[in-house]
Amino acid sequence: MVAPFPTCTLPATDWNAVAMMSGLVLALPDAVLVVDMEGVVLGANPAAEELFGVTIDERVGVPCFDLIHSGDLEMALVSLTSMGEHEIGSPIEIRVKAADGWRLVEVLGAQFSDEDIDAGIILAIRDLTDRRKYEIAQGDEAVFRALMQNAVGLTVLIDPQGTIETTSVAITRALGYDPPKVVGTEFGGLVLDADRGAFEGALARCIAPTTEGEVSIEVRLMSRDGTSEAPYQLVLVDLVNDPSVGGVVVTGHEISELRAAREELARLAYFDGLTGLPNRAALITELESRLRPARGERRETIVAFLDLDRFKPVNDLFGHAAGDELLTALGRRLEGCLRATDYVSRFGGDEFVVLADPTGDEPLSGLVARLENAVAEPFSLSVGTVQVYASIGVATANSGDDLDFVMAEADAAMYAEKHRRRGVESGRSRPMGERRALAESIDRAFDDEEFELWYQPIVDLGSGRITSFESLIRWRHPERGLLSPAAFLDIVEDLSRDDDLAEFVLASAVRDMAVVRDAIGRDMAFAVNASASQFTDPQFATLVRDTIAAAGIETRWLTVEVSERSILERPASGPSITSSAGLAALAATGVRIAVDDFGTGYSSLSHLVSFPIDSIKVDRSFVSRMTIDRHCMSVVSALVGLAMSMDIDIVAEGIETPDQLNVLIELGCHKGQGFLMSRPVPLQQALELIETTGGQL
Ligand code: C2E
Ligand code: CA
Ligand code: CA
Numbered sequence: 001m002v003a004p005f006p007t008c009t010l011p012a013t014d015w016n017a018v019a020m021m022s023g024l025v026l027a028l029p030d031a032v033l034v035v036d037m038e039g040v041v042l043g044a045n046p047a048a049e050e051l052f053g054v055t056i057d058e059r060v061g062v063p064c065f066d067l068i069h070s071g072d073l074e075m076a077l078v079s080l081t082s083m084g085e086h087e088i089g090s091p092i093e094i095r096v097k098a099a100d101g102w103r104l105v106e107v108l109g110a111q112f113s114d115e116d117i118d119a120g121i122i123l124a125i126r127d128l129t130d131r132r133k134y135e136i137a138q139g140d141e142a143v144f145r146a147l148m149q150n151a152v153g154l155t156v157l158i159d160p161q162g163t164i165e166t167t168s169v170a171i172t173r174a175l176g177y178d179p180p181k182v183v184g185t186e187f188g189g190l191v192l193d194a195d196r197g198a199f200e201g202a203l204a205r206c207i208a209p210t211t212e213g214e215v216s217i218e219v220r221l222m223s224r225d226g227t228s229e230a231p232y233q234l235v236l237v238d239l240v241n242d243p244s245v246g247g248v249v250v251t252g253h254e255i256s257e258l259r260a261a262r263e264e265l266a267r268l269a270y271f272d273g274l275t276g277l278p279n280r281a282a283l284i285t286e287l288e289s290r291l292r293p294a295r296g297e298r299r300e301t302i303v304a305f306l307d308l309d310r311f312k313p314v315n316d317l318f319g320h321a322a323g324d325e326l327l328t329a330l331g332r333r334l335e336g337c338l339r340a341t342d343y344v345s346r347f348g349g350d351e352f353v354v355l356a357d358p359t360g361d362e363p364l365s366g367l368v369a370r371l372e373n374a375v376a377e378p379f380s381l382s383v384g385t386v387q388v389y390a391s392i393g394v395a396t397a398n399s400g401d402d403l404d405f406v407m408a409e410a411d412a413a414m415y416a417e418k419h420r421r422r423g424v425e426s427g428r429s430r431p432m433g434e435r436r437a438l439a440e441s442i443d444r445a446f447d448d449e450e451f452e453l454w455y456q457p458i459v460d461l462g463s464g465r466i467t468s469f470e471s472l473i474r475w476r477h478p479e480r481g482l483l484s485p486a487a488f489l490d491i492v493e494d495l496s497r498d499d500d501l502a503e504f505v506l507a508s509a510v511r512d513m514a515v516v517r518d519a520i521g522r523d524m525a526f527a528v529n530a531s532a533s534q535f536t537d538p539q540f541a542t543l544v545r546d547t548i549a550a551a552g553i554e555t556r557w558l559t560v561e562v563s564e565r566s567i568l569e570r571p572a573s574g575p576s577i578t579s580s581a582g583l584a585a586l587a588a589t590g591v592r593i594a595v596d597d598f599g600t601g602y603s604s605l606s607h608l609v610s611f612p613i614d615s616i617k618v619d620r621s622f623v624s625r626m627t628i629d630r631h632c633m634s635v636v637s638a639l640v641g642l643a644m645s646m647d648i649d650i651v652a653e654g655i656e657t658p659d660q661l662n663v664l665i666e667l668g669c670h671k672g673q674g675f676l677m678s679r680p681v682p683l684q685q686a687l688e689l690i691e692t693t694g695g696q697l
Pocket of ligand 2: 470529561596
């Protein structure tokens with residue numbers, strides 16, 4: 001509070017106008033006005049002239065009331081008139097019109113009498129405005145500091161040089177410092193050496209006149225005992241010019257958890273949840289960077305594509321948990337057999353991709369041998385010991401090569417290797433005697449027409465309407481009963497009878513198309529499956545065209561399904577053409593082309609657009625797991641989007657439950673097939689399906 005004027009009663013004789021204007025009054029820093037009992041100004045000292053911005057001559061003879069704020073006038077008058085003779089009244093605070101605007105002043109009046117002017121009042125006026133501002137600021141600063149010290153978070157007030165002026169007590173909990181002991185020390189002293197420069201830079205930026213006055217940085221702060229550090233986000237706010245603060249306020253938040261969460265997110269995006277290895281996305285990023293030419297240098301990278309054989313039986317026989325166990329163990333083994341510059345990732349399912357730098361001391365086959373050895377040792381799982389094998393395909397890439405091309409090459413090499421192994425493989429999986437017996441009866445099967453086509457309807461998922469039938473081959477074996485394609489297709493291929501089989505399939509399917517057309521009075525779309533060796537045979541397109549023309553059916557009613565992997569497969573030796581030439585020749589006949597088992601191979605959009613494709617069929621493995629595995633769900637959803645953007649049809653395979661059906665419809669997939677709607681059935685039953693249901697399943 002401002003010191004009040006001393007209150008006392010003076011002898012009347014000590015006061016008169018002359019005495020009032022004595023040297024003392026003239027020199028007073030307070031303004032002094034002398035008025036008569038009506039308030040008319042009689043005199044003023046220089047401080048009053050300065051305060052009111054007037055000269056004495058201008059004011060003398062004029063009432064003083066216009067100088068007083070109307071809101072305070074009444075109080076001023078009451079105070080003046082109630083003043084007793086020879087008395088000094090109580091000080092009042094009023095607003096007066098000063099030279100620079102309204103100012104708060106304290107006025108103390110004293111009556112006096114004089115022989116010339118009878119009686120008058122001498123008014124001492126003290127300007128309070130600046131002082132009051134200061135007082136308010138003092139109060140605010142006290143409030144500010146109290147708030148700051150008790151802040152729950154780390155809050156520190158530093159001066160522009162970085163010296164701590166006040167700190168919240170939270171500094172004890174956070175870093176172990178005693179607040180009184182850090183006051184006066186450098187804030188930089190709390191920051192880890194390596195980050196101190198960053199902090200100082202931030203402080204300089206914060207108080208620089210050109211900035212917004214707020215800077216945020218992440219630094220590590222050191223605990224008092226120097227044993228631990230923690231990441232903090234600091235926000236520095238420049239309040240140097242704010243009278244209630246007068247410094248830079250630093251607030252800090254511990255961000256260990258935030259960091260951990262960020263790292264976890266990055267890990268999730270780039271790592272495979274099961275094996276902990278980098279995932280497909282991470283591999284692509286890594287390969288891209290290895291293929292990017294650095295300063296014109298050529299760098300060679302070996303891409304090894306590893307796919308397990310006999311993994312599916314492990315899953316089927318022992319369950320997914322066992323399969324997961326095996327993949328995890330394999331991931332560890334692969335990591336263990338690699339050299340420092342090698343890179344291993346889980347590409348998906350039972351596929352792994354290894355990147356390696358070629359080195360002088362190890363031929364390419366050395367890498368393959370290392371990987372094969374990692375797989376060869378039987379795996380002891382909780383369900384027992386199992387043995388799997390690997391097909392490994394290798395491609396060598398150079399800086400500047402196209403990533404998709406390199407991957408497709410490695411994948412194709414792997415697939416060729418798988419084929420090469422298949423003879424060995426099937427010998428292993430099936431007793432030799434059985435395999436031989438089947439092989440020996442193939443000739444008879446063709447001669448006696450033991451093969452037959454069964455049909456599975458493909459329906460419009462929304463309405464249930466049958467849109468087409470996919471033909472699936474069966475072997476009605478006289479001793480073994482009805483065999484499914486998995487039991488004999490590889491044998492047919494190994495005996496090079498696939499051309500004969502393709503011819504049979506086409507002829508039967510087209511004949512059945514005509515039967516259906518005649519029965520229902522309109523054309524019905526059909527699909528046949530073709531293996532890689534079939535559609536890369538230059539004669540195949542001709543065979544298709546001629547067969548269908550002979551039946552008087554338009555080619556557009558027939559779809560040829562080729563698997564995604566077979567498109568990427570290298571053509572086997574012999575009179576074959578590339579898969580893209582094969583597909584182009586097929587498309588030229590007017591038949592439709594569907595990519596089968598889509599999602600299991602490595603196809604990028606760029607691959608697809610270069611082929612004349614009418615539809616893709618989402619592999620059953622995704623559909624069957626989509627309601628329990630979010631990853632599968634997102635793959636299907638992405639494929640639906642891909643198909644839409646390419647304006648091609650999409651068909652979901654293997655729909656077994658109403659849940660799967662509903663999710664597919666929701667995702668915008670309009671066509672599908674599966675046991676839920678109908679299993680594959682012989683032609684006669686397929687016809688009944690159309691007739692009894694009116695084509696509506
Ligand atoms: P694909 O082309 O993917 O045929 C679909 C397979 O999934 C068929 O097995 C079908 O019976 C089965 N399937 C359909 N819906 C469901 C379902 O809801 N649940 C389950 N678990 N399975 C379902 P299939 O008939 O044993 O044929 C196996 C594969 O053999 C075919 O797979 C195809 O790649 C090949 N194939 C079949 N017929 C021929 C043919 O005439 N020529 C050639 N080259 N390959 C053929
Ligand atoms: Ca198919
Ligand atoms: Ca399929």
